[in-house]
Amino acid sequence: MNMISNYLRSLLSGRHLVIGVPYVWFVMLALVPLLIVLKISLSEMEATSVSNMVDWTHGWPTLKLNFSSYLFLTTDALYYQTYISSLKYALMTTAICLVIGYPFAYFMARSARHIQPTLLMLIMLPFWTSFLLRIYAWKTLLVNNGVINNILMSLGVIHEPIAMMNTPVSLMIGMVYSYLPFMILPLYANLSKLDIRYLEAAADLGASPFKVFCLITVPLSKAGIIAGSMLVFIPAVGEYVIPELLGGPDTLMIGRVLWDEFFSNNDWPVASAVAVVMILLIMLPMAIYNKYQSEQMAVKV
């Protein structure tokens, strides 16, 4: 009796509450919806609703798992191509963000201490405007009679407008623009902690500045590179708004397919299956990477 009341009391202690609240939040708003999506993907579409998973018609419960939605994904090349192109665009976004963001973060971290907060604020400044508004603004810049084409034509650089809008180019511009801060911030956090003595030691041992960068700076900022790449890659795979507003007919991305399945075709099981496969596509490499990382750690210790 005493033990139980002690146990209950310890459950209500501040420590458990502090950890418990985000846990409950996570279970309610991430895990449960995810399970619902998984359940729908294994159901069948009936007139206006999805079928129940558990069937009681025989007087006892039978589990009805319907894999037809997943099979359907394999029959239509569209899905396969969309996954590939989603991954392709997400990878390209990540790579371009890394190439642009790394020097950016590097020089931010190396700049005088007192101007770093200002630089950091400039990185965050775009977030003060609505995301949709900023993507729309790109539209006015990129369309055939938009700002960029008009300026180039009036300068005589080009005679016909360059078709940028609704192409992979406009899509990549929008994606890189939107996700760049998510690459820069973790890289900056990492690089600003980099001990300058390692760079000096490498230079002292005869490494040119370029070699120092390749052999010391980059390997030591690996954690920042991985964090930034994950923060860009994962949301980029499932991105819907940017391909919808800036992409064109050839820029297939899984977010748009999802939308179509849910709201145009009203085929929730297939839409859910699309979503589940997408999650697996993102989670598998992460899980493999995590396992590899923890094995590395185990070797170290």
Place this chain on the structure above:
Amino acid sequence: MATAPTSKVVREDLLRVEGLTKIYDGAVKAVDNVSLTVGTGEIFALLGGSGCGKSTLLRMLAGFETPSKGRIFLAGEDITNLPPYKRPINMMFQSYALFPHLSVWDNVAFGLRRDGMPKDQVSERVESMLNLVQLSQFAKRKPHQLSGGQQQRVALARSLAKQPKLLLLDEPLGALDKKLRETTQLELVNIIEEVGVTCVLVTHDQEEAMTMASRIAVMHEGYFMQVGAPDEVYEMPNSRQVADFIGNVNIFDGIVEEDEADHVTVRCAECMHYVGHGISGHAGMSVGVALRPEKILLTKEKPTGEYNWCEGEVTEIVYFGVHTIYHLKLATGKVIKALEINNTHDSSDGLNDGLTWGDKVYAYWSDRAMVVLTQ
């Protein structure tokens, strides 16, 4: 400024620094017109408190700081404007700066690979370096898996691997605890002497400087106050600051009464000093008489004669194990420190010569115990 003694053989100058100056923000002189020469095979120590400019001087030698004025010559070649990666100088960093993502082996091999040394030669050299510091069995480990002492040896192996003409040591033992420091200190000197490399060492620890270096430069506010062999700097300080910085010292203020070629006498408020050697001063001059605590003897019997003793009351007894330091309050209110070796068991309980708190004692010293400081 004292000239360096030629305590050992006269050696060829390897490093020559002329009028080196570093000015920060247009005003702060971190290093102020420093000139020095270091002979081949010498271990030269830059000793001073924090902010004295010793690290800035070392960083200019390594090439991490550009001098505002002055030149640096290594083996006759002007290296003032060479970037660090082109200088035949290697440095052992304070707290070592071992690359955390590389193994011990790769850390040591790092510099050799940058020179484009063939693979088999690299491994030969790395192996011999690791043998030298007795860490061959740890070659595959990462730096964080090693103890402080082992890390220090890896850092030494790494900085010696390229056979630099000059080795710079930045507080080489600063990160080690006291017990380990003593053994490591000897080990370090042995290895350096075995390799025969010339060293410039930076430290704030006077013991480290005295035990390791063949010559010491005492730095203060960017300039050299005194350069000399350890015993010279300790026994013959040329100024109050040096006397005060190196070890403990009692300084009596007084006026020169007699100034002869073979002796001087100095009248102080506390006592009369008879110094058994001549000084570069004159009668009537205000001077300081520096007297180290270990050169003072204590007795309860009143000494005869008028020179080199004074009376005091024991106000403090500080026991160190090996020795005990007695604080004596003199008639003028001045407190002096006297050090007595605890050479018997019962001297350890504060009863040296039967002394205890509040006792009246006489402190006396020989005529060769003092240094007269004219500045």
